[in-house]
Amino acid sequence: MAAIVDASRQRRWLERHGAAVTAVISNKADAGGLIWARSQGLACAALDHRAYPTREAFDAALMAQVDTHSPALVVLAGFMRILTPGFVAHYEGRLVNIHPSLLPAFTGLHTHQRAIDAGCRFAGATVHRVTAELDHGAILAQAVVPVMPGDTADALASRVLSQEHRLYPQAVEALIAAG
Numbered sequence: 001m002a003a004i005v006d007a008s009r010q011r012r013w014l015e016r017h018g019a020a021v022t023a024v025i026s027n028k029a030d031a032g033g034l035i036w037a038r039s040q041g042l043a044c045a046a047l048d049h050r051a052y053p054t055r056e057a058f059d060a061a062l063m064a065q066v067d068t069h070s071p072a073l074v075v076l077a078g079f080m081r082i083l084t085p086g087f088v089a090h091y092e093g094r095l096v097n098i099h100p101s102l103l104p105a106f107t108g109l110h111t112h113q114r115a116i117d118a119g120c121r122f123a124g125a126t127v128h129r130v131t132a133e134l135d136h137g138a139i140l141a142q143a144v145v146p147v148m149p150g151d152t153a154d155a156l157a158s159r160v161l162s163q164e165h166r167l168y169p170q171a172v173e174a175l176i177a178a179g
C-alpha cells in the first residue's frame with residue numbers, strides 16, 4: 001500500500017493519469033499501514049469485521065465505506081478477509097490483488113513454506129483481478145525470484161516482498177493508464 005502511495009506521488013499519477021490514492025481502509029484499526037497512511041494525510045477508515053454477524057454484513061458496510069470515495073480502482077494490499085460474491089460483483093473490473101506466489105500455483109495461505117516444501121526453484125508474486133473464486137482472477141502481472149538452498153519461509157517472503165513493492169505500483173499504474 002505504501003509503495004503504491006509513494007509511486008503515485010513520485011511518478012506524478014495525478015498530472016499524468018488524473019489518478020490519486022484517495023483512501024486507505026482496513027479491517028484492523030491498529031494496522032501499521034493505516035497509521036502510516038494517516039501520517040501521509042490520506043483519508044483513512046477502519047471497519048472491524050468482528051463487529052458484524054456475517055461476512056455479507058461486513059462486506060455491505062465495507063462497500064458503503066468504499067463507495068463514499070467512488071473509486072475507479074479498489075486495490076487489495078495485505079487485505080486478509082475473503083470477500084463475498086456480492087462484494088466482488090459490485091466492483092467487477094476494478095478490484096485487484098497481489099498474491100505472494102506464481103499463480104495458479106499456491107493459492108490461499110502459507111505460500112512460501114508450501115513453495116519450499118514442494119522443492120520449487122522459483123517463487124514470486126502475482127497481481128490478479130479479484131473474482132468470487134479465491135486467487136483465480138485473470139493474471140495482470142508477475143515477478144519471479146529464485147528459491148535459495150536452505151531458504152526459510154521468512155527469507156523467501158522478504159525476497160518476494162521486495163518484488164511486490166516494485167511490481168504492484170507498476171501494475172496499478174498500467175491499469176489506470178489504460179483507463
Ligand code: NHR
Binds near residue numbers: 076081084100109
Ligand atoms: N476475496 C475473493 N473473493 N477473491 C480473492 O481472490 C481474494 C479475496 C480476498 C482477499 C487476498 C488473498 C491473498 O492474496 C484476497 C483475495 C485471505 C485469505 C483467507 O483465507 C485467502 C486469500 C487471500 C486473503 N482469509 C481468511 C478468511 O477467513 C482469514 C485469514 C486471516 O485473517 O489471517 O477470510 O492471500
